[in-house]
Amino acid sequence: MIQRFFVALFLLVTLGNAEEPSAFGGGLSQGANPYGLNETEKLIIENKRTSLSNKRQIKSLKLEIENLKEQLEGLRSVVEGMGQKIGKTDKKIADLQQKKPESSTDTVSLQEQIDALKKQQQQQYEKIEKVLQKLGAMIDDLAAKKSALSSKPVKKKRKTAKKTNAQLLKEAIAKYRAKKYDEAFKLFDTLQKAEYKPAQATYYMGEISYYQKHYTDAIFYFKKSVEYYDKASYMPTLLLHTAISFEKIKDQENARRFFNALIDSYPETKQAAMAKKHLK
Numbered sequence: 624m625i626q627r628f629f630v631a632l633f634l635l636v637t638l639g640n641a642e643e644p645s646a647f648g649g650g651l652s653q654g655a656n657p658y659g660l661n662e663t664e665k666l667i668i669e670n671k672r673t674s675l676s677n678k679r680q681i682k683s684l685k686l687e688i689e690n691l692k693e694q695l696e697g698l699r700s701v702v703e704g705m706g707q708k709i710g711k712t713d714k715k716i717a718d719l720q721q722k723k724p725e726s727s728t729d730t731v732s733l734q735e736q737i738d739a740l741k742k743q744q745q746q747q748y749e750k751i752e753k754v755l756q757k758l759g760a761m762i763d764d765l766a767a768k769k770s771a772l773s774s775k776p777v778k779k780k781r782k783t784a785k786k787t788n789a790q791l792l793k794e795a796i797a798k799y800r801a802k803k804y805d806e807a808f809k810l811f812d813t814l815q816k817a818e819y820k821p822a823q824a825t826y827y828m829g830e831i832s833y834y835q836k837h838y839t840d841a842i843f844y845f846k847k848s849v850e851y852y853d854k855a856s857y858m859p860t861l862l863l864h865t866a867i868s869f870e871k872i873k874d875q876e877n878a879r880r881f882f883n884a885l886i887d888s889y890p891e892t893k894q895a896a897m898a899k900k901h902l903k
Contacts, residue, residue, distance in 0.1 A: 866898065
């Protein structure tokens, strides 16, 4: 009987002139942070960003390795070319050394040619030494980059245990009491959609809307709460805040109805005493 009375009262005063509240996806329709993320969602986004950063670094390393490989091939060609020149120089020196001079002049000339070839050979050896040093450094660098690529840590997503509805409700109430209204609202909305204690969930959604001065939204959620269950301990507060919400949107007639309903149904409560003050 009481439930039918309250539901009828809500229907009477809300269907005619109450503004339909906005749908809520991830936060309050009029809140400062309508689509605020919880800690799990923040972690998922952070992991995605880290993974993207790692992929970019790995791609950069692969490009560097390919570049080093090309340079190594070039240096190998240089070394091979120098080796061939040294081989030719050695052959010339050997040929000159076997050649028998016909005069002292030929002997001096022959020795000068041999000395020149040896000097040229020494210069080629020095060039090869420098190239080999550079080649060794590049090989070390390539090995280090390959090692870094193979051991590059990839941040894995932490697996979080799914919370039960009872745990979510406890967390939502704690956030509500800490005045973290946007976070609390989202949790209560999840519980209401899961049909876990929907009367309590929608009551708190109405309370959050009330304290954030979204009075039309508050009336909407208080009405839903009563439709689920009208014998909860919070009913005096629900009726008081419904009446005050109507006052705030300048609907004095409906506000008076709810103040009177509160006084008649719960006459001994402090909420009823407050309602009487509003009616004076």
